[in-house]
Amino acid sequence: MKNQMGNVWDRGTWHRTDLHQCIADYATYRKPNLNIVDAYYVMKQNGPRGVSVEDVVTMKSLLISTDMVAIDTASAKLFGMDPADVRYIQIAADQKIGRMDLENLRIKRLSV
Amino acid sequence: MQWLKRIRIVVAIIFFLALTLLFLDLGNVIPIGIHTFFVSTQLVPSFMRTLVVLSSASFGLFFVLVITVLFGRVYCSTLCPLGILQDIVIRIAKRMNRRRRFRYKEQHYILHYSLFVLTGILAFSGSVILLNLFEPFSNYGRILSNLMSPFVVLANNVFGYILGLFGFMFLFQIPILHINPVSVLASLSILAVVTYLSYNHGRLFCNLLCPAGAFLGLVSRFSFFKIVIDENNCKECGLCERVCKANCIQSSSMEIDFAACIGCFNCLAACPTIGISYKGRWTKLSDTSKEADSGRRNVLKISVLPALGFLMPDVGFKSVVEKSQNGFNENRKHPISPPGSLGVERFSTLCTACHLCISSCPTQVLLPSFLEYGIAGVFQPKMNYDASYCNFDCVLCSQVCPTGAILPLDVSSKKEVQIGRAQFIKDDCIVVSKKKDCGACSEHCPTKAVKMVPYEKKLMVPEVNNEICIGCGACEHACPVQPSKAIYVSANQIHQKAKKSQSKKAESSFDSSQEFPF
Known part of the structure; x- marks a missing residue:
């Protein structure tokens, strides 16, 4: 969801207003048809720029979903965070933009 | 003797175009080597850089001195971009009024050398104000980067837009982040002054205000080749005097003031006979000893002037920028000098404000200041974080700086240069x-x-750490x-x-060989 911020020219406004709420609200305007999260190399600290290669771990994972809230929820878990701690995911789920209840979703898990 | 003039014009065009393109090279496509080659031939920047560090600029300086000792002030007509700009104006002036002609005039040696001495004294005592105002390369650079560059950006954007309509996306839109109106106005005025002087008085700027002209004039008094009038062959037609942009040929008395001669060789091309020639010292001509005699006397007269320089108040920036105990300022008004300049004070005493770094800065964080460095540092570039920020992986300004005010850095050492410190105001966050x-x-x-x-x-x-x-x-x-x-x-007054x-090695939050965490 956060990546949609790149569509906005004045991101300062989002930062000034309420970042999490703005990120969630943008999803009510336009949702991508398909969301892909590349979690092959994942930056775990010092993000988003990183200071050295020490900041990156190799997870060799890829998430694909039509539901951007669900994919963000799964990504948070992959990252090692409780999705409810990421406020915009919670807001988006509350606003019915997508679903956080991964246990009720049909997820295909492929290991290669 | 047409060929000397032709060579002069060809060399002049090459250098004028090259130096112009360096300032208008928006995408920084010109390799640094070419940059260094052309810029190192510029007298004042190379002289300053040689004082700081021996480098390719020192070769440039040596080259200029050698050609001046050999051939006179040919620098002024071939390598100096502001000189060539004046030649262009003079050419246009001649097109507009065909009957225009130059006449011999007494040179203003007293004024010129007083100004030169004062400029030198101020520069060595740490205030480059006069150098900034009259140094030809920096003035030309400011004219380009302040007046021309915005139009080039505009043209690029319009072209880019039109090409974009047809699906060609190779021209990027470049935003103009900031324009300093004072700097633009100042460049406009210096352009107006230079144009006015050259339109009406030929190369008066070079023989009245220019410090490089004054210095090379002194050297060219001793130069090996000189332009001389041969009394036996001269028909006293006065054509050479008419075409002399520096007003230094007196055809009636057959004298040439070679210290003021800018080496354009127009007189040689204009002479219908062989009355005027370019001769080495070994060819003894009839009376050449009279040449520039008055000039030499005037130089003696001004030897009292150094005293005057010391009476000048300290217009350096020291009075403006006060240092704090811990070496950095709490006040956000103080200018931050670019990485590689080692410190604000050092930077301000070496930068002639040619704006080459400003032209080449890809993030446009370098912008002309006004009085932030003090009166002496007017128009020197500063970091403007309102407009942009300094790219972590970029060292371009340090590579293009001609005077050594910004010393070359490699990318890895640049990443450790602390030009200032972040101050966080928690209550405003x-x-x-x-x-x-x-x-x-x-x-x-x-x-x-x-x-x-x-x-x-x-x-x-x-x-903040x-x-x-x-x-x-x-x-x-x-x-x-x-x-x-x-x-x-x-700002850090002295860069640290x-x-x-x-940072510790990051740990994976799940074992990818095992099950999914969701």
């Missing part, structure tokens, strides 16, 4: 004042000197707080070495 997450500063920080730490319930607030901060201004530029930012960079940021 969005996280504290509005209790909302933000983190823009930390996101942009390349060294993670600004990092987010837990705050109150589930919020994160920035925390000034040991690893390099003062690039990314945090200040990104900070969304209005009207004045909650994080800003305060930042510590490297240390």
